[in-house]
Amino acid sequence: MGNKIRLGILGGGGDSLIGVVHRIASNMFDRYELVGGCFNPNEEENKSFANRIGVPLNRVYVSFDVLIEEELKLPVEERMEVISVLTPNFLHFPMAKKLLEKGFNVICEKPLTTTHAEALELEAIQKEKQTVFAVTYTYTGYPMVRQMKDMIRRGVLGTIQKVDLQYYQGWINPVIHKPEERAKVWRLDPKKGGLSCCIGDIGTHAFDMLEYVTGMEVKKLLADLNYLYEDNPLDLDGTVLIRMSEYCKGVIRASQIATAEENNFTVQIYGSEGSLKWRQENPNELVHLTEGLPMQVLKPGHDYLSDFSLDSSKIPPGHPEGIFDSMGNIYNGVAKALRNEVHDEGAFPTLHDGVRGMLFIEKVLDSNANGNTWVDL
Amino acid sequence: MGNKIRLGILGGGGDSLIGVVHRIASNMFDRYELVGGCFNPNEEENKSFANRIGVPLNRVYVSFDVLIEEELKLPVEERMEVISVLTPNFLHFPMAKKLLEKGFNVICEKPLTTTHAEALELEAIQKEKQTVFAVTYTYTGYPMVRQMKDMIRRGVLGTIQKVDLQYYQGWINPVIHKPEERAKVWRLDPKKGGLSCCIGDIGTHAFDMLEYVTGMEVKKLLADLNYLYEDNPLDLDGTVLIRMSEYCKGVIRASQIATAEENNFTVQIYGSEGSLKWRQENPNELVHLTEGLPMQVLKPGHDYLSDFSLDSSKIPPGHPEGIFDSMGNIYNGVAKALRNEVHDEGAFPTLHDGVRGMLFIEKVLDSNANGNTWVDL
């Protein structure tokens, strides 16, 4: 089948939402062919799912380990070139590690691992192996996010002096107020949900977006988390003071008890020469403010955009693209890297972005545990 | 490959925008497999394109006629089950006709044909053959459009008393004001562009949307078209007075000289019990007005929506879906019809919708030519 990239998928079977997103995204630019995988630990379901989505059963494997073993037996030109890891969070690390060690390219869902130490371990291996490794911070694929990154890179905003990101959802509110109900939510069980709920799920998206669009690193933070009830072990809400430098300050705000909010992720970046504002729920508008000029609203597909943004929308202005298209752009970025094509530095979020995300989670928890004090990143 | 629907495509090769949309849409629900087609009349380009998008060359045919001939030789269980017609407009009729006669199911781009008479001919054949035939009025696939249709069907708006649709673009403005430039625009050449430009391209979308969401038929119209220059043979802009019944009046407004508008398609339906308003450029919000109550804004994916709408979005609220997803819903509707699954009456726009669209174009031109007088549909 021509020169398509041979893709394998781990997890994402059944009704997995993230599975649908990755499959559609990989198809968008006609660059990938899904040649096999292990979608489900249950053998029967694994096969029937593969059958339903049209993947030949000969490369549908009973386990991750068998997949590795069998694929390595295939000649390089038939072997899976890149493998998407869509399994539960705690499996990301062992799978990614083995894939890296065996020389596979990887597309891994976020959070990259369960601890920062694990993430650093992956980074060390990748440096040695030099494979392509993407972490799917999905929102970085939107054309107007890429336009933000490009404008800031070109200095359109001057020196960044203030940053403000919000990621508000309300989905935990309906289950949090009754003790028996909240006890049953897996996401609030540290054994299943990990160290953090709100910061781990969505705070990291905001953190990654901040570093992605500004090209700067967060240097210090001070966090205040909310758990709402004494018996609730994981954070539901947090406000994180941020220092990008001594005089570039800001805030990341994340909540899953912002009642009835859907997925209200906003970015506001203020510089000495202008400002940019973007809202995920209306992703095709980018507001650009400049002192003394009318407010400008940039939209996808126009010649006035950067090539990086234009390359991230598929049809003419006025035809809304959405979250699937955003993920599609990330897959397209990975494809370019795999095929050694020229691509923008931000074409896909990297393993390093995943490492930073894990560091952020741990430092936020540290700061909160230490009485809301400053910690360095 | 399991039980996937075997899809063939005519046209849509090279950089065709509509080709991308159909391919992505057909993949969205893991229900179709693109098994072959004839993407380009140039044999070399046809093959290289097929290669690039990963379609096996053995079913990439040198011409439409060869495709028909060869596919018919295949056993029914291998033969293309449905064929998407994405060729230039004047080819829709001959291709759709032959496909119908040979018993193929068809997905055809709009406009269905170049005349109403041709459209009626197709309809007559289809009635006999009883195949599935969809016309891709893409915008009808949006979840909030389907919610509109369902709410009106359930009587939420009471008796419809006023309708108002707008479809404004600006793309012709940059080329229309210089005689030598406008003479070169194929869309304004009747030999290539057909009877109508603005009404044929976008007025029909508004007309179809009106009949789709209300479930009512337009009975009469009076049209006023604008050509801007005496030497310009095709309409650039038109306002069409509408009668749905003696006391249900309205207007369809379409323009391609609404300078710098992108794809500003809006629907406003007013009934005795409430109103609905929707805007294509922000497709995930549906405004519902009721006397004496706060304005309500409905969004995709919520339990308060109809099943028909819920079935048309793939992920939880707050994750924007767009025009590709809208087309995906239409392909999914066709898939249900092909597999004899229960599906909503509006799951995809039908051949009859295409016939109505051609009637609309002809009647608008008649009314305008007759000095802006009323004509019956």
Added chain:
Amino acid sequence: MGNKIRLGILGGGGDSLIGVVHRIASNMFDRYELVGGCFNPNEEENKSFANRIGVPLNRVYVSFDVLIEEELKLPVEERMEVISVLTPNFLHFPMAKKLLEKGFNVICEKPLTTTHAEALELEAIQKEKQTVFAVTYTYTGYPMVRQMKDMIRRGVLGTIQKVDLQYYQGWINPVIHKPEERAKVWRLDPKKGGLSCCIGDIGTHAFDMLEYVTGMEVKKLLADLNYLYEDNPLDLDGTVLIRMSEYCKGVIRASQIATAEENNFTVQIYGSEGSLKWRQENPNELVHLTEGLPMQVLKPGHDYLSDFSLDSSKIPPGHPEGIFDSMGNIYNGVAKALRNEVHDEGAFPTLHDGVRGMLFIEKVLDSNANGNTWVDL
């Protein structure tokens, strides 16, 4: 009291909404002093109202005729300089006529008269008397409307090629569907409401706005009105095709059965070089579209605006002003004219605007009665 303009008011007593608006508007720029009037035909209510709002009783008159008689006895430097006519519509003409004849300046609510003939009569007298006469098309006072007018005047939009105005309300819907209820609505009784309901009330606002912002005249129109029920004598809704010139076409849409709409008045003007869009319910944003540039949103109080617009907002950007402020700007314009100060040509709507408005109403009714045919203005 210094050099303040001595203002008298006719009507507007009790709970009159329009009375409040005019009183607040006249105070906004510290230029008027309300010295007297006749607020109510009932003597007792007239006095108690005057007392409540703090007008000295010595110039509160029992009738319009007495007011004229007594004021004329006063020396010119004490006499009311301008009189606002806020009485029921049918009284506008006789009052305005007498005021003009006696040399008073007038601020008259719309509609100016009940027929176009009456309006012409007033215009003839005013030409002779050379007094200041304003007709309060309130919406023309908004700073962003004035910005529109100025930008079009300066040629920013190039040649205007399409115009589209909408004025949708829903207030008649709750009363129209029951025969006994609609029979009781005074606005639908031709004896009280005049020749037209919807077109007379709000269609004229749209018509005036169109001629105000473009500086062009409507040359021809074709109207389609809706009455919803056979026994309802006055129009509830209308769509009016417009010709500003042979190739500048457009539409005015007005409705009072657009269920649950509040006061949804929008203006869209498209020219060869750009477009402007404005919405009364969010009056502090003016959208400027230009091919190839990001959408621009202009807001009041910025240096990038015209002097005419800047002069129409009182405080810095970001502090919303509203409908009272809009009327205040009209009063300020009249004040400038009365004091012979330099003022913009559009500083207030003139008697001629009122005359045009009456012509529009009559021509719309003619066109509709003649089977929706073109009529010249």
Added chain:
Amino acid sequence: MGNKIRLGILGGGGDSLIGVVHRIASNMFDRYELVGGCFNPNEEENKSFANRIGVPLNRVYVSFDVLIEEELKLPVEERMEVISVLTPNFLHFPMAKKLLEKGFNVICEKPLTTTHAEALELEAIQKEKQTVFAVTYTYTGYPMVRQMKDMIRRGVLGTIQKVDLQYYQGWINPVIHKPEERAKVWRLDPKKGGLSCCIGDIGTHAFDMLEYVTGMEVKKLLADLNYLYEDNPLDLDGTVLIRMSEYCKGVIRASQIATAEENNFTVQIYGSEGSLKWRQENPNELVHLTEGLPMQVLKPGHDYLSDFSLDSSKIPPGHPEGIFDSMGNIYNGVAKALRNEVHDEGAFPTLHDGVRGMLFIEKVLDSNANGNTWVDL
């Protein structure tokens, strides 16, 4: 002049913006008569200003002290009943103190004083004197703010669990980046501008709004301020972590270096049963989110609103009111208190609100100076 409230004004002369706002506001409900004042320390300008705005010169005084002295000589039924203090901030305290001591009712601009101690002193006197004392936190007069207050009071949101307020302006950005320019800005000179710039000017508005709409008190805060340059002595930007109770946390964000923002003041209140969101730049929309229901947008003037909100708009829905109207509602509230009419508890911001505001400023500065630590209020 009937029973109008006799109003005096201190300051607000010449081109004072706040003077215009107070004069228009006091006129809106026909309840006040401006009988005198001292508008300007310069005698000539004082008189010519009084003359221009039509205030009789016999009660235009050369100084504040003379005003007090002379007014006290007048019989109570002629004496100014309430005096608006619009002078520079450092004069608020001595003037308000003397006015209180002499038994005058006061309307005072914010900030109430320059220190919390002064504010407490005023409060002590007022408790003794029992006069009416309003502090003009102007934004609390908007009808939709009052609707928020009322809905929260009635329990519509359940238990408040998260609050988030933003007040972003950009006006200091153009002057801050050049040392010689920033040295000349009086607002950044501690001798003239007081202890704080950003927090004092606008952070207090957000703080007051929070306590106003929730009816709750902020218990603790932790602040992080930004000065941008080492030689700049006053804060330009600050983020303040908030505790309303152990488990009701939140954030107040204020900035005057949010480049090219106008007056972007937003309020987001999240409770266990729903949420409310409001934005000052579009003040006539109040968003109400409830889990499982469509988003609701409430607008002024509708029967579904509380009486308190309805009483704060003057005309029917769809006619925007603005910041002048908001201040008018505060003056109307004061009028009701002065006339012993029944009025809502939130009819005007009180002296106590002013005291809280001063406490907030001092505590924010303390927290920031102490290395961003928690301080109690």
